Amino acid sequence: MRLRRAGASALLIECGDGDEVEAWRREVSNRRDAGDLRVIDIVPGARTLLLDGVEPGTDTLIASWPPPARPTPEHREASLVEIPTVFDGDDLADVAELWSTSSDGVVARLVETNFTVAFCGFAPGFAYMRGHELTVPRLDAPRPRVPAGAVGLAGEYCGIYPTASPGGWRLVGHTTTSLFDVRREPPALLAPGTRVRLVAA
Structure with missing residues (x-):
């Protein structure tokens, strides 16, 4: 330090x-x-x-x-947010190839992972979640538009796009859960330290 x-x-x-x-x-x-x-x-x-x-x-x-x-699993904070996720992302098959498994194998690994929000950035409500052991390279060229709710992987992180925006993460699914709402207190659903589980919907 x-x-x-x-x-x-x-x-x-x-x-x-x-x-x-x-x-x-x-x-x-x-x-x-x-x-x-x-x-x-x-x-x-x-x-x-x-x-x-x-x-x-x-x-x-x-x-x-x-x-x-x-931190150890016993030290993780009690707050847990479950995100219903449909695993239909455009890059799911590519991630499966990178991980030497099937698309179902990728989904199984992700739903079994206990993610923790490491930090937030990029856009209001965008949480960088750590937990999965295998890394995923970003796309060579970012997409001009990634829809709100898209679930993606990049490097050691998993993230969910709170709003539509350009992005170069590998998309594995989507959710209808609102990640950021200025009318909510707090506006961001996911804060550093929050535990997150992706639940297959």
Whole structure:
């Protein structure tokens, strides 16, 4: 872990991998909830954790903490969101070939995976979910338009497009679940740390 200042009131924790980011996100969140740390926003990334709105001296305080335990299934947060999914994506057969299995084999692997939202970005409500062990390369050229609700794979992540947009992820299915709604509180259905299961519909 490396700690860097980011502007006048923010700190950046640089981590080795996604599990370390999740460990620090959970540690910082717990200490804030306990009143031991003042921080306004906790923003995880693929290999970083940004803490915004911290007080002077927070870097010294955090540096004195022991490294948090890396997440295990027992440490995952209790919140679980199930996403009914129809596995009919245009790239399902290609993913099956990449994984040396059948389309049914891809579906079986995905519905058995316990995903965890690592971070959010790209578009409001778009969650980068970790959990499956096999990686998938992005498309060589992105599609001009991916429909809302499309479920895709890229690298080590699974994601669901909250709105129609260009995208280069491998599409394996779709859902009618609303991922982002400004009239809802909170607007985003999936937040960092949330556990997610894809349920075959």
